[in-house]
Amino acid sequence: MTNFKRYTLTAALPYANGPLHIGHIAGAYLPADTYARYLRLRGEDVAFICGSDEHGVAITLGARKEGVTPRAFVDKYHQLMKKAFEDFGISFDIYSRTSNPVHYETAQEFFKTIYDKDLFIEETSDQYYDEQEGIFLADRYIIGTCPNCSNPNAYGDQCEKCGTSLSPKQLINPRSTVSGNTPVLKPTKHWYFPLDKFEGWLKEWLIEGHKDWKTNVYGQCKSWLDQGLQPRSITRDLDWGIPVPLPDANGKVLYVWFDAPIGYISATKEWKPNDWQKYWKDPETRLIHFIGKDNIVFHCIIFPAMLKAAGEYILPDNVPANEFLNLEGEKLSTSRNHAVWLHEYLQDLPGRRDELRYVLTSISPETKDADFTWKDYQQKVNSEMVSILGNFVNRVMVLTWKYFDGKVPSEHELPGTDDRRKRVLSLYTQAHTDLDKAVKDMADALKNFRFREAQFQMLNLSRIGNKFLADTEPWKLAKEDMEAVGCILNYALTIVGNIALAMEPFLPDGAASICKQLSSDLKQSRKNFWEKEAMVHIVPQGHSLGKAELLYRNVEDTEIEKQTERLKKHQPVVQAAAIDNPVKPLKPEIVFDDFAKLDIRIGTVTAAEKMEKSNKLLKLRVNDGLGGRTILSGIALHYTPEEMIGKQVTFIANLAPRKMMGTESQGMILMAEDKDGKLKLVSPIDEVSSGSQVS
Template structure:
């Protein structure tokens, strides 16, 4: 990190067609905010950039559905999201929007810079047009029968059932999702970005130059490149959007995927109009994008190619994308209202935003999908935030108030040779070593974007503090050795102060509570030392008056959890996308009954995939090398249309271990991976909610 003079940190521009939910927060915004807080605590020069993504067909359709103009529609959701971010404490330097004039100007300049190099491809082709609505249809707004599997609700760019990539012209019986009518083909002219011309450069820059990126990011990028890149249209026939800045392009706007990432640049211009270029063009600036996995291709392949084409921009040094967050075992769904909306959470749990920050970080989907449950939320708040962190701080404050009238006791060397004092000194040295080790590990994890583990190490400071109090028992010494009590509580207050410093990237409200309680004038100096030296520092001054003790956190009531669960129980049944709200796919009927003895013969175990590759001459099979706890075995699984080989490496799987080996395509398969099949035919891995040792049995 030291080789960079400054940092440009971006968080994915949320689409202005609905409110924010916890999946958005866990995916991009909370990890970005945590990292930015960490950089600032180290004294780094940072700009933290975000804003609303406000263009595209989905905006015009959403506005039409609500009976308002696109401007009124995006205004509504821009302000809703901006306020939710502010209320939650996400500390953007600027939260802009792509409908601002500075963005129009920047995006058009960007287009012109590439256009003037004759890089774009201009092409006229037939595209589907909805005559009733008077609009050309983007690929996602055309559905029809998949020519590969017969799914009647395949999209114009992909069949969600079999995973086949499609073009709208391949669909059988295509229809518009806007009007339901059959669209007609109509010629239209557009400009295409020649992504294929950047393929060799991308391989050198990304595949060879960024092997240190997260495996889920690197794997998806490599998979895209291995499939071969094609030119991508960067314009659309729409009235709402940024006009293509050419005299013969009336009615054409920039396609949203081209326009949106330029929003990072325009927002920086808005924030720093006089020196924005040093955050985007100086090689000594580190550019990092925080996104969800659905945006990996745009930020790792398309946007870098655009920046390269423009010629003088820096490229992302890292893109620590997260996987998806599920809710109570199901996908978060905006259309079904199966979500925890951020603005509603803040109303239901006022003054308790640290709780959501802590829980979401503790289950952060850093390399694989994670699941948020309200019971887990309650358990983590009660048993960790309240019982470990809050309890330790409160015990130290109350004991100091009781024995030293609320003033910091003197630091003592504890001379003497009696066993009791020797034990206290030994406990002190053990705690000090353990605390410093936890601080170093926390800092190392933050540098590597491992926020879940970093927060665990932060909480370890409180665990070590509780153990130190339990080992030394100052309340038992108060009648006979106040020097020892003073030494113990002086050090305990030092631990509290260092916890307050360690909390700042993760639990800013908790950190503020500790600062109030300690009432120390050393915090500002101590903060810089703590984060730069990555070791314990002095935070309290002998004899200084402490503030008033306060309970940092409180337990979550069962009634609060029941209220949230009742809200989710009102979520409507799942309908297949594109099939209309009334259509609900039926669950498959049960298979014939079997005897328990038949089931008991199955040896079902958990394994970990250590290697994976696609089988040649097969569209369906992946060849997986699985650590089964006893060794390694090869299992062939027909999941290639649902998971890439890169996605499978490092994942835990459930498999039948005692299935007779079976040869397929010349390779012996030594087991069967168990999968869950959705009503729409999508296969999903069956995995434990927490990692277990390979070879663990399922019973």
């Protein structure tokens, strides 16, 4: 890990138009919290920054729908999210909001700094205007028929049915979402950020300078830059937002995606008003953004260009973006209420924060989309948290109370040369070696944002501890050699204490429970553990332990049934569709020799773009382990180019090349078609090396 004086960690500002669900938590906030806790344990100077994003069209539309003012609307959801974060234990140093006065001031100053450098482009163009309401219509205030899939309710910036990015003028039969009337085109002036002028610098800084970034992040950025950048409008005609600080900009506000990332800076100002600059302008500060994949372009291309234009600011050193989390095999859906809402989870399962932290980290969508199911939740809690981690801690505590009345036994070396003692000493030596390796592997994974792997190694300490107890069998030795039993349990207690230290970034409640049972805050041990990244001494001989308590408890079937039933109540449309669309019949039977001719492999998509003059084809560059190949796939109506970057795909590698629209396709991507006609990638459950053969 490169040495830095301090760390500025940001977690994507959640939009204040609804509650938080587990997809949000798994994508940005839990990884960021785990990393922040890890850095603090190392003694680092950390600023962990977040806040509510409270401007934009979605806010005004939501407020109108609920019949309240935008201010009342954002107040409601800001408080709901802030409390949910606090109740879940996300350890922000500050959770602010973009409607605060300090943010208005900071965002306007940022705009003026770039404006005074004469970098913005002023341009007057025709935009849709609602004559009845007397307002210009932002993208989401306009709906119409999608030119690609004929969806009659596509928005002015995107069709949510086919995923196509749109502009309002592309819509067929546009209409205002405010009045329902057909809008007219009317000239209006706006300011544009010249993103194209930063393209060369971005390629050098990002593409050449950050090849170590995650594949999905790097690939998506490269895809955007390869397609070329264009000036981007940074103002809107709205009555809710930060006013553009210019005399001729009456009625115009800063575009939400210009003002929102500046919220990281303004929140830091609010937290440290006299000392904020060192977290944003000192080159010895490491800036890291934790986000979901839908925010990659804004945090890796647009915001860095803004920071570069403003001058003096540091740039992100890493952006470990995650993919999406699905729920019970389907995309999380706010409109269908197909979600596990964080505040409801905390109400339904009080005192169970560690469980959700553990499960979400164990399935973290670090390189591809992941799926949360309640059955998997139950299995992981019961068979891993309870049976492996909790079981080991409880066994050691109970045995120490049974044989040594809750006092830490002697730690002297095993005397004698008989075979039994030699065997115990050998088992101790092997356990210590394995434990040191697990701690080192855990620390290395944390440094490199591989939280799923890091948590696995944390749990591995318990696996090794359980094996040590099972192999040494102190309950049998107690009949004739209590000195050996004392040595075994002394070391087992050392393992328990080290487990508590390792748990602190991942499972803080369980770590605190172990410290309570050990009757120690482990302060000195903690410092040594994270500095040495190896096993450390815990409590001295004769130390009195606290009462033995169960660390975690099993999740019962009734608890899972309650959660799954809640989800089923909100899926009538999905169930009806399944009935109306029967599974297709099997194709004619083939013999094994026919199948054996196919060379099916796994590859990783490194670049993706739409084919010109085609609504269906994506041009994919696939790392096949053999130098790479280009494959054209008819999935553009189901996946955007940005979604494909970093995904692992299954493809037929020995299919004869075929030329389509002037481009040679060197293979075929395998897809599965749902009963509703939706195509989904056929991908390995766990990531494998590119070029791996399917057999």
